Amino acid sequence: MQPIAHLVKVTIPDYLGNLPIPDSIGGWFRLSFKDWLALIPPTAVAAGLGYTFYKAFCPKAREGGPRRVNHVVQLSNPKVVDAIDVEDIADQAAFCRCWKSKNWPYCDGTHATHNKQHGDNVGPVIVKKKK
Ligand code: FES
Incomplete structure (x- = not known):
């Protein structure tokens, strides 16, 4: 249980806290190429989780399978x-x-x-x- 607790309480918050998310809309335009690269993995994970929840819980996505x-x-x-x-x-x-x-x-x-x-x-x- 200790490794999971450490992951949830320390590792993930540290990772998210160090992401280069700007404080303003204009800040998005000042991000460097390296900053954008750093945002790709969490964006992909968020999109994957969103799609998974959509497929699991949205009635329209579940009805009748593939159309x-x-x-x-x-x-x-x-x-x-x-x-x-x-x-x-x-x-x-x-x-x-x-x-x-x-x-x-x-x-x-x-x-x-x-x-x-x-x-x-x-x-x-x-x-x-x-x-
Ligand atoms: S019931 Fe299918 S076309 Fe009329």
Whole structure:
């Protein structure tokens, strides 16, 4: 415990106290190249800690991992692929492009709720048969 206590009570405060942080805004412009080099490690650590806390605690950063589009349709499939026979379409069919329909691959109007909540403008693609 002694080394950790020394690190927290002596080493880190001494290190931070010796950083060339100016007392005024104008002081930043008078820093030497060596002073700027000395500020890189603590800045990198602060940025890393900030990013780590952001990823850990910000709900936006955590939701759905790396920006998934599909949160609803056939989530257990590695790839969602649908084939529709044109002959099975009556006069027209609306296919979902927002990935939120409960009646996939057809549009069920859920895009309207999504658009309202997120200020988006997505909608279905409508396939019509020639008459
Ligand atoms: S529900 Fe997805 S486009 Fe309409």
